Amino acid sequence: MTTLIILAMVFVFVALRLWSVLGRRTGHEQPMAKADAVLAPRTPAVSVPTTEPAVTPIDNLPSPAAATGLRAISAVDPQFDAVRFVEGAKNAYAMVLEAFWRGDEEQIGQMVETEVAQAFAAAIHEREAVGEHLDNRLVSVEMAQIEDARVENQVAFIRIRFEADIAAVTRDRDGNVIAGSLTDAVPTQDVWTFRRAVRSADPNWILCETDEAA
Template identity: 35%
Template sequence: MNETTDPNSHILLLGIIAFYWALLSTWGQTQPRQCNDKAKRDDAPTGQRNDSDERRASADTLLDGIRKIDPDFDVAAFLAGAKTAYETILRAYADSDIQALKRLVGPEVLDAFELAISERRDRKETLLLTFIGTSEAKIVDTLDEDGTTEIVVRYVSELVSVTRSVNNEILAGDPEQIVEVIDKWTFASETQSTKRNWMLIATSGE
């Protein structure tokens, strides 16, 4: 997807579950903007910090500004919520569940999703998605300005997606193939909000 949207560039998902929405509603921390860095894995000599230490230090640096505003910001809890949000939004998109998307995404992203869903309906196509799982979700960028906190999360996930015609012919995808998808999603919340309500405001893909 490009900077604000292109939901068709990564085929997205299946039905929203009430449990997911309840979990998202209590996701009481922060959400992302976008950035693109793959961790480099070089052998580290004995006595030097390893890649895991470097990634942790990098994440801590990114979050310094947020922690000045919210000292209790919990990275693990935020990323758990971000992973749930990722799967839930993808499922809602694949299911053409506009009402669910309205609760989870900002206006620009919603407009792009609605357009893609409308075009899919006009073509009488069906998107079937099986979400295998998310192997990675990490914070890669943060921003706090104009009363809004943004956090960018990079996801690496696996899924099976198939687009079928009205005659059930396969137009895209492969029901027998698991595809790796890499996305960066930006979530935003009002900085001074006592109960953070994170919304997806931008997407991009690698």
């Protein structure tokens, strides 16, 4: 019994730390997982791969600007790896969404910039004021693709596009469904931007902007 409790505690700790290793080569990375239209709803599923993701050359990215920017980031941060960053970003995407859906402002605040956290909080307070809560489920992340990357004043920025299917339900204070369905997945597209000071000892990437994809 003691062994099972210890293993459960270790699993929880690892899951909570996934988001903090975006783009870092440690040899033990796990894949990562939107806020509604300002910050649109859905429910994450953070999966743990049994094999390392295949490393793809930066040159294979669709945007030449993104490839150039990623090379610039790698030049100032040799530990950065674009493929692992994308896998980590997918996990962060799911974690932030899950926290938003359950109204966990504290966890959101640990993963996003202040202005973004305030936007999430405003949306949470608005739905709480009318007695609504979200019952959402992330069905799948169909695409997570870097659209742009750059380094400005020793700060790296990476913009990544997510295309996902979600099952979204809004319930009233009594638990009655007032919108959506858990049996029908709705396609959503978002663009999130992460930043990190490349000279910082802190390996964490912070979500600094969320937008709907054009």
